[in-house]
Amino acid sequence: xxxxxxxxxxxxxxxxxxLTLNFFLPRLxxxxxxxxLFARFRGRLGPEAMQALRETFGLTEAPLxxxxxxxxGHVLKGDFGxxxxxxxxxxxxxxxxxxxxxxxxxxxxxxxxxxxGTLLGVVSAWWRRGLIDTWLPSTLVFIGAFxxxxxxxxxxxxxxxxxGWFPLGHAYGDDMTPGxxxxxxxxxxxxxxxxxxxxxxxxxxxxxLSMRNTMIAVLGSDYVNLARAKGLSPWRVVxxxxxxxxxLPSVTxxxxxxxxxxxxxxxxxxxxxYPGQGYLLVQAVRNQDYPLMQGIFLVITxxxxxxxxxxxxVYLWLDPRTRGSA
Amino acid sequence: MSKPxxxxxxxxxxxxxxxxxxxxIDSVSLDVIEGEILGIAGESxxxxxxxxxxxxxxxxxxxxxxxxxxxxxxxDLFSLSExxxxxxxxxxxxxxxxxxxxxxxxxxxVGEQIIxxxxxxxxxxxxxxxxRARDLLEMVGIHGECIDAYTHQLSGGMRQxxxxxxxxxxxxxxxxxxxxxxxxxxxVEKEILEQIGDLQRRLGFAVLFITHDLARxxxxxxxxxxxYAARLAEVAPAEELRRAPRHPYTQMLLxxxxxxxxxxxxxxxxxxxxxxxxxxxxxxxxxPRCDRAIDLCRERTPELRELxxxxxxxxxxxx
Numbered sequence: 004x005x006x007x008x009x010x011x012x013x014x015x016x017x018x019x020x021x022l023t024l025n026f027f028l029p030r031l032x033x034x035x036x037x038x039x040l041f042a043r044f045r046g047r048l049g050p051e052a053m054q055a056l057r058e059t060f061g062l063t064e065a066p067l068x069x070x071x072x073x074x075x076g077h078v079l080k081g082d083f084g085x086x087x088x089x090x091x092x093x094x095x096x097x098x099x100x101x102x103x104x105x106x107x108x109x110x111x112x113x114x115x116x117x118x119x120g121t122l123l124g125v126v127s128a129w130w131r132r133g134l135i136d137t138w139l140p141s142t143l144v145f146i147g148a149f150x151x152x153x154x155x156x157x158x159x160x161x162x163x164x165x166x167g168w169f170p171l172g173h174a175y176g177d178d179m180t181p182g183x184x185x186x187x188x189x190x191x192x193x194x195x196x197x198x199x200x201x202x203x204x205x206x207x208x209x210x211x212l213s214m215r216n217t218m219i220a221v222l223g224s225d226y227v228n229l230a231r232a233k234g235l236s237p238w239r240v241v242x243x244x245x246x247x248x249x250x251l252p253s254v255t256x257x258x259x260x261x262x263x264x265x266x267x268x269x270x271x272x273x274x275x276x277y278p279g280q281g282y283l284l285v286q287a288v289r290n291q292d293y294p295l296m297q298g299i300f301l302v303i304t305x306x307x308x309x310x311x312x313x314x315x316x317v318y319l320w321l322d323p324r325t326r327g328s329a
Numbered sequence: 330m331s332k333p334x335x336x337x338x339x340x341x342x343x344x345x346x347x348x349x350x351x352x353x354i355d356s357v358s359l360d361v362i363e364g365e366i367l368g369i370a371g372e373s374x375x376x377x378x379x380x381x382x383x384x385x386x387x388x389x390x391x392x393x394x395x396x397x398x399x400x401x402x403x404x405d406l407f408s409l410s411e412x413x414x415x416x417x418x419x420x421x422x423x424x425x426x427x428x429x430x431x432x433x434x435x436x437x438x439v440g441e442q443i444i445x446x447x448x449x450x451x452x453x454x455x456x457x458x459x460x461r462a463r464d465l466l467e468m469v470g471i472h473g474e475c476i477d478a479y480t481h482q483l484s485g486g487m488r489q490x491x492x493x494x495x496x497x498x499x500x501x502x503x504x505x506x507x508x509x510x511x512x513x514x515x516x517v518e519k520e521i522l523e524q525i526g527d528l529q530r531r532l533g534f535a536v537l538f539i540t541h542d543l544a545r546x547x548x549x550x551x552x553x554x555x556x557y558a559a560r561l562a563e564v565a566p567a568e569e570l571r572r573a574p575r576h577p578y579t580q581m582l583l584x585x586x587x588x589x590x591x592x593x594x595x596x597x598x599x600x601x602x603x604x605x606x607x608x609x610x611x612x613x614x615x616x617p618r619c620d621r622a623i624d625l626c627r628e629r630t631p632e633l634r635e636l637x638x639x640x641x642x643x644x645x646x647x648x
Contacts, residue, residue: 233419
């Protein structure tokens with residue numbers, strides 16, 4: 004319990020540090036982003052947007068310290084200002100729609116890849132030098148070594164453009180009305196297959212190798228040997244004694260991957276024109292949309308922190324040695 | 330002499346390496362009699378642990394059993410099928426590993442590791458198994474509450490006691506102790522050995538006790554087998570081995586054991602080093618370090634010969 008509180012405290016501190024950096028970074032940049040934007044959008048931005056910009060950056064006449072507290076207050080209320088690229092939607096709303104698609108797309112990809120890769124790693128290590136172990140890791144690592152965007156474009160060209168089996172982009176067809184109807188959901192899945200499959204394809208090898216290698220080390224350990232000597236069934240030896248322990252390092256990797264999911268799978272979303280977080284970030288950079296960028300950066304930071312927190316808790320459950328003196 | 334519970338016949342174990350096969354156990358024949366404590370002594374790398382793991386068929390690759398038989402209760406352990414072997418493992422032969430630190434799974438409780446063993450051999454319901462696990466822990470002097478402890482919460486001595494409780498869980502006929510006290514200090518070591526001795530007298534199982542500590546072994550074992558470079562050098566009752574060792578290696582080994590009545594003179598050590606098993610010397614493997622070696626020793630490998638009833642040595646010169 005004390006451990007959990009300590010971890011929570013640490014993450015609150017880290018989140019605060021991230022917020023503070025987010026406040027000071029624009030101020031350390033040369034020039035005045037708000038003025039630059041205003042100049043760029045002269046005539047299209049009303050005084051209301053200018054005001055929003057100034058508020059987002061906190062570029063008021065007030066002293067820095069009070070600007071800082073105003074900023075903190077706004078952030079806590081979820082007020083990140085108004086987006087320039089998607090004018091006049093508030094940043095929070097823009098991020099919100101992108102986030103849903105990203106969580107769905109990249110989240111599914113990471114979970115599928117981790118699960119399949121880890122299981123294949125177990126199989127590979129248990130039947131070491133078997134057929135799977137001989138061919139699968141090297142093949143997957145070979146595939147994983149291709150630049151992702153190239154692989155994704157080839158897949159899109161062959162399966163999407165030439166054969167026409169899958170749609171070329173976007174999260175759902177133009178003729179669909181979003182809602183919880185079966186046809187709409189089926190269409191969403193159809194659109195997600197290629198982006199998810201390509202991400203899984205290139206990341207699978209990493210999960211497989213990491214699990215396989217730890218697993219081989221664990222299989223050579225005395226307690227696995229003892230478990231076999233005890234006359235336990237092979238299934239129990241593999242699952243309860245070997246895989247259970249070999250999973251620990253992979254869980255850390257899984258947490259990191261989950262955290263970066265919300266950063267948006269930039270390349271995936273660009274290749275497949277998927278309206279997620281990464282796609283938004285590109286739009287924000289293109290349009291010099293500082294409020295949106297700031298909002299996205301903050302979401303990424305918080306996501307990484309959140310995922311780490313999650314891993315800490317999962318670790319508590321998986322590895323009793325981290326529980327400290329109970 | 331009562332009947333053997335385990336009969337090893339010409340057992341050979343090889344390690345497959347890039348430079349060819351390395352014979353880690355070379356035609357070892359040895360009996361373990363019902364209810365006795367048989368000690369196996371030898372230097373590091375002389376093949377003691379390899380033999381123990383070979384008997385349970387848990388040798389990690391690249392070690393392979395390349396010959397011989399091990400008859401246990403009338404059946405050859407080396408030709409049992411995997412399911413037959415699984416049914417016999419632990420129920421009839423169990424083992425206490427060298428390092429208690431590594432022999433227990435760090436992420437599941439001590440109790441679960443005893444209970445899953447009991448359940449794997451159909452020893453009652455989960456509830457009964459839990460009660461039995463508590464009894465076993467208390468039998469080796471650990472508080473029953475420790476059933477829900479993880480290994481990192483126990484001391485080294487307690488972990489090794491858990492290992493012993495685990496080994497006795499199914500009341501096997503043979504328990505292999507692979508240097509069970511190497512990682513412990515002498516006081517805990519003494520306590521644990523006494524406890525094993527007590528339990529052994531009470532439950533009547535046979536013990537294969539492996540150690541490099543010859544002095545300790547002579548106190549603890551009924552009979553002792555001395556290994557040198559993957560082969561048996563001498564087998565004799567402990568008392569007789571101490572009094573009248575026949576093999577020059579055993580003699581030199583015993584002269585390194587400090588005596589409580591001995592003077593302040595420096596302890597002898599055996600000159601030279603054990604041979605590489607990749608390229609063992611021809612003839613008797615001990616001849617390069619033996620001060621009595623004759624030409625015959627360099628040419629012919631001495632067989633293990635029975636010199637007096639129950640006392641054998643592999644030396645051309647022993648009588």
